[in-house]
Amino acid sequence: MTTRENTKRLYVGNVAVGGGAQVTVQSMCNTKTADPHSTLAQIRDFAALGCDIVRLAVPDMAAAAAISEIKESSPLPIVADIHFDYKLALECAARGVDAIRINPGNIGGEENVKAVASACRQRSIPIRIGVNGGSLEKRLLEKYGHPTPEALVESAQYHIALLNKYDFDDICLSLKSSSVPLTVAAYRLAAETFSYPLHLGVTETGTLFNGSIQSAVGIGTLLNEGIGDTIRVSLTADPREEVKTGGAILRACGLKK
DSSP: OTTTSSSSEETTTEESSTTTTOEEEEEOSSSSTOHHHHHHHHHHHHHHHTTOOOEEOOOHHHHHHHHHHHHHOSOOOEEOOOOOOOHHHHHHHHTTTTEEEOGGGGGGHHHHHHHHHHHHTTTTTOOOEEGGGGGOOOHHHHHHHOHHHHHHHHHHHHHHHHHHHHTTTOOOEEEEESSSHHHHHHHHHHHHHHHOOEOOSSSSSSSSHHHHHHHHHHHHHHHHTOOOOOOOOOOOOOHHHHHHHHHHHHHHSSOOO
C-alpha cells in the first residue's frame, strides 16, 4: 500500500503535496470568482485560520479572467475548479493558476485533453482528478450496478490514462462519496493501486455539526492509516468553518500542532 510517505510529491505554488510533506488543509471560496475583491477578502480569512490551499470555481471566462488579479494578491496558492470546458483550463493556466481540478474524460475530444496536458506541463501546473460517486460514468454504473470502490478507482484509472497518453503525470486524486464507508474503502483501494497523492474529502456532508462528524470519521480514519496528503472538509456552513474543522482533524490525528 502507498502511504503518504511515499506518494509522488507535487507542488501547488510553493506548497508541497505528497511525498511525506505535511498534510495540508484546503477550502473553497463561496464568493463569485469574477469578483476579485470579495474573493481575496475570503482567501485572507482562510489564510489567517491556517488554510494552506484555496480552490475557486471557474464557471465562465469572466471568472477565468479574474484569476490574474486574484493570483497577484493571494496569500495562498490557487486551484481552479473547472467542469467540462477545456478553454477555461487553458485560460487559467495562461493566467498563472497554481493547480487545476478537471476530469480529462469530461472535456470533449482527445485534442482538448492534449491541449490542457500540454499547457499544464509547460507551466508545471498539477491537475487534480476528482472522481465522485454521485457522477460516475454511465458505463461504470452499468458494469457495477451502483458506486463501488472498484468503480471509483476504475474511473480514476480512465482519467489518468488520458493524461498519461499526452505525457502528463503531475496528478493528484480524489475519490469522494457522500457515504463515509464507501469513501474510506475507495481511498484504501486507491492507496493500493496508485502512487499519486490523495486529496481526502467526503461530499455533501451537510450542516456544520453533521458535516464535521462525517468528515472527522472519514478523513480521520484514513489519515490514521497513513493515507491522504491534503484534505478538504466540505460543509454547507460558512467555508471558514471548513478550515477550522480541517485543522482540528489534523491536530486530533497528531499531524498538526
